[in-house]
Amino acid sequence: xxxxxxxxxxxxxxxxxxxxxxxxxxxxxxxxxxxxxxxxxxxxxxxxxxxxxxxxxxxxxxxxxxxxxxxxxxxxxxxxxxxxxxxxxxxxxxxxxxxxxxxxxxxxxxxxxxxxxxxxxxxxxxxxxxxxxxxxxxxxxxxxxxxxxxxxxxxxxxxxxxxxxxxxxxxxxxxxxxxxxxxxxxxxxxxxxxxxxxxxxxxxxxxxxxxxxxxxxxxxxxxxxxxxxxxxxxxxxxxxxxxxxxxxxxxxxxxxxxxxxxxxxxxxxxxx
DNA sequence: CCCGGAACCTGAAGGC
DNA sequence: TGCCTTCAGGTTCCGG
Numbered sequence: 001x002x003x004x005x006x007x008x009x010x011x012x013x014x015x016x017x018x019x020x021x022x023x024x025x026x027x028x029x030x031x032x033x034x035x036x037x038x039x040x041x042x043x044x045x046x047x048x049x050x051x052x053x054x055x056x057x058x059x060x061x062x063x064x065x066x067x068x069x070x071x072x073x074x075x076x077x078x079x080x081x082x083x084x085x086x087x088x089x090x091x092x093x094x095x096x097x098x099x100x101x102x103x104x105x106x107x108x109x110x111x112x113x114x115x116x117x118x119x120x121x122x123x124x125x126x127x128x129x130x131x132x133x134x135x136x137x138x139x140x141x142x143x144x145x146x147x148x149x150x151x152x153x154x155x156x157x158x159x160x161x162x163x164x165x166x167x168x169x170x171x172x173x174x175x176x177x178x179x180x181x182x183x184x185x186x187x188x189x190x191x192x193x194x195x196x197x198x199x200x201x202x203x204x205x206x207x208x209x210x211x212x213x214x215x216x217x218x219x220x221x222x223x224x225x226x227x228x229x230x231x232x233x234x235x236x237x238x239x240x241x242x243x244x245x246x247x248x249x250x251x252x253x254x255x256x257x258x259x260x261x262x263x264x265x266x267x268x269x270x271x272x
Numbered sequence: 273c274c275c276g277g278a279a280c281c282t283g284a285a286g287g288c
Numbered sequence: 289t290g291c292c293t294t295c296a297g298g299t300t301c302c303g304g
Contacts, residue, residue, distance in 0.1 A: 034280095059298075077297050080285085093283095112281050114298070153275065162299080170297065219296080220283090240295070258276070260297065279301080286294080 002075040002224060003059060004134070005210035005231060006221050009187045010039045010081055013214075014106070017083055018063070022050050030044050030095040033108070033117050046098070047253050057127045058166030072118045072126055073108070079115030082107045083224040092182030108204040111220060130166040134203050139165070141193075141200040148188040148196065155191065156184035157258040159203075168203065171238040173214060176203045178237045183269045184262050185255070190272060209234060235264040 001009070026046045046065075053064035053106055061081075063071035068094035073081070081211040082091050086105045090097060096108040110116065120126060131147065132139045147165070151158045160165055168176070177184050179202035182195055191199065215221060215229030218239050223229060232239065236246050244251055245265035255262050 004299090074298080076299075077281090110281095111283055112297090114281060116299095149280075157275085160298085259278090261295085275304085277302090280299090282296100284295085284300085288290105 001077055001169055001171060001219060002079060002215075002221055003169035003172050004056075004207055005114065005172070005213075006215035006229065007056050007059050007061060007075065007167070009209050009215040009229060010075075010227070011061060011224055014081060017056045017102070017104055017224075018051050018100065018106065019054055020051065021104075023047060023098055024101050025099040026097070027118075028096045029090075030113060032113060033096050033115070035116065037118070042117060042119055042161065045069065051100075058130045058162055060127055062127075069119055070123045072116075072120060072123070074116050075110070076112070076114035076116070078112040078220045079108065079110040080220065080222045081224055082109055082222065082226060107137075128206050130162055131164045132166065134165050134167060135207055137205075139200075141197045141227060144200045144203075145191075145193060145196040151188035152190075153188055154185045154257050155182060155188045155199075155258075156262060158188040160258065160260065165203070167207070170262075171218065171232075172203075172206055172210065173234070174238040174263050175206045175235060178264060178269060179206055181268055183271045184257050184264050186272055202264070237265060239263070251256055 023046050025083050026043040027174050031039050034042040034123055050066040051063050052066050055062045061073040063240045084105055084107055086099050086103050091107050091109050093109045094107045095110050098106040148158055159168050180199040210231035213229055213231035214223055216231035217228035218232045237252055240252055240263060241254060248267045250267045253266050
């Protein structure tokens with residue numbers, strides 16, 4: 001599942017191959033990829049443009065183009081961007097292909113068809129509502145505390161809300177809460193200032209370590225070169241169904257929070 | 273504003 | 289072996 005560390009890795013590893021390159025062709029193998037635009041409209045607006053910059057905001061990839069437009073890509077659950085020789089056979093589940101003037105193609109592969117490509121002149125209309133970047137200096141424990149204090153929803157549901165903090169998904173929410181010793185169903189506004197500080201530090205540590213490991217390949221996530229990431233090998237609770245807590249040995253539990261599978265240790269993360 | 277549930281999608285995994 | 293059901297989750301939309 002691409003979350004902040006995975007999208008950051010894609011950005012880092014794609015950048016040297018796409019920045020400064022001319023888009024020589026665009027094809028959509030699945031029409032819905034461009035929604036709400038049509039494939040024809042998206043293709044027309046992308047063709048002949050030069051890529052000036054590649055940035056990440058939350059889980060969005062932002063390709064800055066030479067005419068002021070931005071190509072926005074969201075990988076959602078099962079999407080990946082693979083870099084390959086332009087005339088090779090497209091990888092399985094290729095839904096869109098962008099060809100470049102250096103002989104490479106960027107293949108947007110996505111089994112589930114949740115991923116989207118959009119083009120806009122008004123980037124704020126897409127990312128304007130996102131909360132702070134958790135690894136930037138502005139994301140302090142005080143800011144996190146302020147954001148959580150207004151919510152009584154389970155703290156895990158709050159962490160998954162992109163308007164609160166941008167980039168955290170199901171895996172890293174579970175890992176951060178475990179590292180901080182906080183039960184995922186604790187009301188967000190019930191955390192003590194000590195717990196908020198611990199959670200703040202845990203979020204930053206968990207995300208930074210996952211970026212070091214080039215993201216987590218738990219299902220269909222691949223890096224642009226086709227390699228897997230290794231962040232999942234450091235997971236202590238996420239996706240570890242039926243296993244024991246690596247800290248205390250207690251069997252991990254799985255519950256549903258806001259419709260999301262949630263793993264935690266009932267001993268290390270006691271309920272209120 | 274806040275909250276929770278459904279919808280979008282289809283491959284993978286498990287049951288019989 | 290194969291059919292059928294269930295599960296997975298990022299985001300948006302909708303109703304309360």
